[in-house]
Amino acid sequence: DVKVTQSSRYLVKRTGEKVFLECVQDMDHENMFWYRQDPGLGLRLIYFSYDVKMKEKGDIPEGYSVSREKKERFSLILESASTNQTSMYLCASSLGTDTFDTQYFGPGTRLTVL
Amino acid sequence: DAKTTQPNSMESNEEEPVHLPCNHSTISGTDYIHWYRQLPSQGPEYVIHGLTSNVNNRMASLAIAEDRKSSTLILHRATLRDAAVYYCILRDGQFYFGTGTSLTVIP
Numbered sequence: 001d002v003k004v005t006q007s008s009r010y011l012v013k014r015t016g017e018k019v020f021l022e023c024v025q026d027m028d029h030e031n032m033f034w035y036r037q038d039p040g041l042g043l044r045l046i047y048f049s050y051d052v053k054m055k056e057k058g059d060i061p062e063g064y065s066v067s068r069e070k071k072e073r074f075s076l077i078l079e080s081a082s083t084n085q086t087s088m089y090l091c092a093s094s095l096g097t098d099t100f101d102t103q104y105f106g107p108g109t110r111l112t113v114l
Numbered sequence: 115d116a117k118t119t120q121p122n123s124m125e126s127n128e129e130e131p132v133h134l135p136c137n138h139s140t141i142s143g144t145d146y147i148h149w150y151r152q153l154p155s156q157g158p159e160y161v162i163h164g165l166t167s168n169v170n171n172r173m174a175s176l177a178i179a180e181d182r183k184s185s186t187l188i189l190h191r192a193t194l195r196d197a198a199v200y201y202c203i204l205r206d207g208q209f210y211f212g213t214g215t216s217l218t219v220i221p
Contacts, residue, residue: 048208102160
């Protein structure tokens, strides 16, 4: 079974702090994704990566950066957390990028910024 | 981005079939139709996908209209564990998740 793990289920940070959200997949997938999920807005893509050290902006990259130094690990970074970044963050991975490829999601990290 | 329209919520009695509709009138010829579901406090999980023909797997069936402008996810016997938000997605490059249909299963 594909497993996508996220470093924390719940996280509380203060405004202005630098926040790291870690995601690890164990299936040697090429592609990894970060989404945020907010009530009424569904899931929105923040960043994705097709290969090590490669990254592409999604729909809402402002205020975020990412790092992919190893194939299995994809980190989301909030350089200076703000209250409007309070959200559920979901990481996903997929083997390929064809339109029939399946994405596998982690359990999510609920981040609260005070 | 490819758009889908789903009802906000639906209810079903336990052990009865459930038909979850999705409209996607702007679908293009190469768009796959994907369904995911999200159980409470979990990330989304894959349910089923198809292109033109109806599809079956151990979780559900997918019925695709002949003109491909709509599809229906069928859960043959709803259980309490099927209570979730169900997302219908057209794969157009990336995945675009809308707000889905929240399914309530009544014991």
